[in-house]
Amino acid sequence: MEIKVRYFASLRDRLGRAEEQVSFDEETVTVADLWQRISDEPIADNILVAVNMEYTDTSHRLKHGDEVAFFPPVTGG
Amino acid sequence: MKVAITKEALDPYKEVVAYEREALPPGKHGGVVIFVGTMRDFNDGENVRSMNLDYYPGMTERHIERVCQEAMDEWDIMDTLVVHRVGEMVPTDPIVVVAVWSAHRKDSFDACRYIINYLKESAPFWKCEITTEGKKHWVEHNSEDPGVAKRRLQKTA
Numbered sequence: 350m351e352i353k354v355r356y357f358a359s360l361r362d363r364l365g366r367a368e369e370q371v372s373f374d375e376e377t378v379t380v381a382d383l384w385q386r387i388s389d390e391p392i393a394d395n396i397l398v399a400v401n402m403e404y405t406d407t408s409h410r411l412k413h414g415d416e417v418a419f420f421p422p423v424t425g426g
Numbered sequence: 427m428k429v430a431i432t433k434e435a436l437d438p439y440k441e442v443v444a445y446e447r448e449a450l451p452p453g454k455h456g457g458v459v460i461f462v463g464t465m466r467d468f469n470d471g472e473n474v475r476s477m478n479l480d481y482y483p484g485m486t487e488r489h490i491e492r493v494c495q496e497a498m499d500e501w502d503i504m505d506t507l508v509v510h511r512v513g514e515m516v517p518t519d520p521i522v523v524v525a526v527w528s529a530h531r532k533d534s535f536d537a538c539r540y541i542i543n544y545l546k547e548s549a550p551f552w553k554c555e556i557t558t559e560g561k562k563h564w565v566e567h568n569s570e571d572p573g574v575a576k577r578r579l580q581k582t583a
Contacts, residue, residue, distance in 0.1 A: 355482075357480060357482060357550065357552060358480055358552035358554070358564050359552075359564040359566070362564070395566070399482075399485060399550075402482070402484055402485035402488055404548075418482060418485070418550075420482070420550060420552070421552065421564065421566055422566060422567055422568075423546075423547070423548065423549060423550050423551055423552065423568075424546075424551060424552055424553045424565045424566070424567065424568050425479070425481070425486075425510065425521075425522070425545060425546055425549050425550075425551025425552075425553075425568075426463050426510075426521070426522050426542055426545050426546035426549075426551070426568065
């Protein structure tokens with residue numbers, strides 16, 4: 350399955366990229382599995398995750414074509 | 427209900443007047459409560475020269491719309507307007523305007539406070555400040571407890 354991954358703000362700067370495509374052969378993939386593929390470091394406690402623009406958590410099961418975003422706490426307003 | 431993101435300079439009062447003329451039936455509302463957020467020239471003890479506001483196109487609008495809809499469901503209000511600036515800005519620039527129209531003032535006061543608070547907690551925007559010494563740093567938390575958003579969002583997910 351193909352997953353589109355996006356990064357924002359300080360996380361984008363730290364990883365040095367704004368987005369990428371990640372492919373999996375496995376049928377069962379969670380956000381936590383995806384993060385393991387992206388980074389050697391554990392996901393920081395304050396990082397928020399959204400799948401298809403809805404907030405969720407790292408146990409969320411992904412499907413082909415999902416857009417996953419990782420970002421630090423939001424600071425609008 | 428109107429939600430807009432703009433890269434252009436924001437004149438909050440013009441936005442409110444224009445939307446009221448366009449969308450509100452004349453003579454039906456008893457008041458409008460307006461919150462305008464503006465950029466400070468200081469944060470965490472540092473002097474700030476400019477700021478870049480980043481967002482997540484699509485997700486940001488969706489979450490502001492949801493907060494406005496929650497306010498419409500919770501209080502007896504007639505309409506809401508949110509316009510949020512993104513991109514480069516300097517101190518004194520307006521960042522956001524929230525306006526809420528209602529027949530009676532209590533509902534619009536309460537709904538306006540709800541919208542700005544939950545917009546700050548859930549809408550994906552990120553402030554990156556440039557200090558007067560030219561240092562760039564991402565603001566990692568708003569003045570509210572950032573954990574509140576995560577807890578609320580996970581609860582409602």
